[in-house]
Amino acid sequence: MRLLLVEDDPALQHELQQQLVRQNYSVDVAADGEIALFQGLEYDYDIAVIDLGLPKMDGTTVVKKLREKGRNFPILILTARDRWQDKVAGLDAGADDYLTKPFHIEELSSRLNALIRRCAGKASSTINNGPFTLDTATSQVSVEQISVNLSAQEFKVFKYLMLHIGEVVSKTTLTEHIYDQDFDLDSNVIEVFIRRLRKKLDPDSKHNFIETKRGQGYRLIDFTA
Amino acid sequence: MRLLLVEDDPALQHELQQQLVRQNYSVDVAADGEIALFQGLEYDYDIAVIDLGLPKMDGTTVVKKLREKGRNFPILILTARDRWQDKVAGLDAGADDYLTKPFHIEELSSRLNALIRRCAGKASSTINNGPFTLDTATSQVSVEQISVNLSAQEFKVFKYLMLHIGEVVSKTTLTEHIYDQDFDLDSNVIEVFIRRLRKKLDPDSKHNFIETKRGQGYRLIDFTA
DNA sequence: GAAAATGTTCAGCCCTTGTTCAGCTAGTAT
């Protein structure tokens, strides 16, 4: 597993590198945004860990430029605790997950594992799950080869579920991932979107692809299992 | 999961409580150090979140005294950003992790999960016992590879038993771990839930996995032994 | 600027779930 680590703080950089090497990653290190971008374009990494606060070029910009050039390996971004709002910009730029500093090394590695697993099947940026297909690049969704038109929000919800197949996802989690800042919690928007998704993607409810876990959330059934 | 939340700022206290309850913790709240200590000694919590800056008795002292009395549930301490130095004292006193305010609720819950997992000595988030499997992360339960749908309360009871395999667990203990504060004790809720668990998880009673110890409680059989 | 599509709110219904209860069974003590 080839990993690109982008971190400017020498101490943290060193520690992370050691730990990651110990976990059998081949680690390349970059200490500023420009080097990071160059490296990221030059080599084909399996995964990248990028701190957002970087000299020369901001981490968000690095992510965005990498994605523009078609690099689609998973990216996990690191943000300082007092700047956690940046995560939204980072995720919008194309990062796949984030972690707030300081964190425990175990946390990082479990996130990395999850990311790799999650992104394993989407080399082509399309996720397949039984009759359902989602292309993250073109924002296309189809059921049994027939393309379905989803609105922006519907797509966000479905995408999140497709990226977390088999996991129980709470309504709060969904809300938080769909809206930037906090949102009126006693609203039933999510229920409505779920309803519309079920209607659009499975009108005859022959798949029952979204399970309801009362009091806990929703779960997209894993058809590959 | 029974959680003790110690926080004196009413607004933060309220918000945290809501969020934690939403994540299926049974939350008891204490607003000053003395109450916190009393509660911590009185009940058997699964985890505690303690702010260091408290009226009447300092958070560090609370942690120290709890540990002196042999309470060994994991403790996460909260420190204000401008007093982050205190965290060292807190960790020395016996806390297991810390978080600097302000923080994002997601961060807190992922820390709590990590703590619980780490302190339970379970590397993975799934617990196996003979034909029974419980995944604490996804709240999934299965018997002989077939997943079974448990309600929230049923799950809480089963989870507690699975975390205490082979131990005799009294009905009072179970009640205390499932509900906040006091609960009408001359009720047979637990019996009902046990009944439903036996029915759902072992319909033909071929495993007899929950033993009844008359006058003492229930015991989940250890199939690994 | 009008029409269409999308986002959000609302009210009523449905059904799971939590809880209680009453009658029953099986250990335990007298």
Next chain:
DNA sequence: ATACTAGCTGAACAAGGGCTGAACATTTTC
């Protein structure tokens, strides 16, 4: 043997979470 107690069991019930269709609001499209 008898009475007593703890636990078992099925059913009843109420409350709340989730579902749903439609209305209202907002944004996008033309």
